[in-house]
Amino acid sequence: DTAVSQTPKYLVTQMGNDKSIKCEQNLGHDTMYWYKQDSKKFLKIMFSYNNKELIINETVPNRFSPKSPDKAHLNLHINSLELGDSAVYFCASTLGELGSYEQYFGPGTRLTVT
Amino acid sequence: AQSVTQLDSHVSVSEGTPVLLRCNYSSSYSPSLFWYVQHPNKGLQLLLKYTSAATLVKGINGFEAEFKKSETSFHLTKPSAHMSDAAEYFCVVDGQNFVFGPGTRLSVLP
Numbered sequence: 366d367t368a369v370s371q372t373p374k375y376l377v378t379q380m381g382n383d384k385s386i387k388c389e390q391n392l393g394h395d396t397m398y399w400y401k402q403d404s405k406k407f408l409k410i411m412f413s414y415n416n417k418e419l420i421i422n423e424t425v426p427n428r429f430s431p432k433s434p435d436k437a438h439l440n441l442h443i444n445s446l447e448l449g450d451s452a453v454y455f456c457a458s459t460l461g462e463l464g465s466y467e468q469y470f471g472p473g474t475r476l477t478v479t
Numbered sequence: 480a481q482s483v484t485q486l487d488s489h490v491s492v493s494e495g496t497p498v499l500l501r502c503n504y505s506s507s508y509s510p511s512l513f514w515y516v517q518h519p520n521k522g523l524q525l526l527l528k529y530t531s532a533a534t535l536v537k538g539i540n541g542f543e544a545e546f547k548k549s550e551t552s553f554h555l556t557k558p559s560a561h562m563s564d565a566a567e568y569f570c571v572v573d574g575q576n577f578v579f580g581p582g583t584r585l586s587v588l589p
């Protein structure tokens with residue numbers, strides 16, 4: 366039973382295209398996140414949703430738009446893809462919004478923009 | 480505002496020798512602190528967490544970390560490295576938002 370799953374695992378696309386990454390968690394958690402990990406392994410939070418509401422929106426180009434149809438899903442749509450968007454994108458979830466909650470991570474989606 | 484510093488970008492040890500991965504943090508709040516491990520081409524897994532209880536925290540796979548408020552440190556240790564410990568390790572502070580350190584790559588030599 367996969368706790369946090371992401372699809373696709375790999376995504377190769379050309380500049381200018383629009384693509385989506387899907388994330389689902391079956392843990393009953395209230396809060397979900399998207400992170401970007403660059404080629405130097407640096408992890409940066411992009412968005413956080415709590416019960417389908419946006420609570421963290423870091424400085425991310427507005428080409429990136431998260432969508433949470435229900436609290437078990439948080440999808441990431443990216444418009445007009447650029448070379449610099451190439452990275453590994455991780456979805457995560459926690460039981461609560463803040464504090465000492467452990468984050469559960471998905472396996473990642475490796476996005477390559479050519 | 481929170482920040483995390485991992486003092487070594489790369490640590491190399493021989494199998495069977497001790498591991499020390501250093502982490503210093505700053506936070507305006509009483510933070511929770513975590514160590515996560517990422518094996519090559521894998522997602523992140525929690526090793527251990529500190530949440531204002533015991534300052535010495537034991538985690539999985541023989542790892543432990545000690546919270547030292549006076550030094551604002553949360554260093555990760557293991558008495559004896561195993562080949563399977565080779566991975567990237569992230570120190571994380573959570574006061575208001577999760578903030579990840581830049582990571583330390585641990586290599587274990589046979």
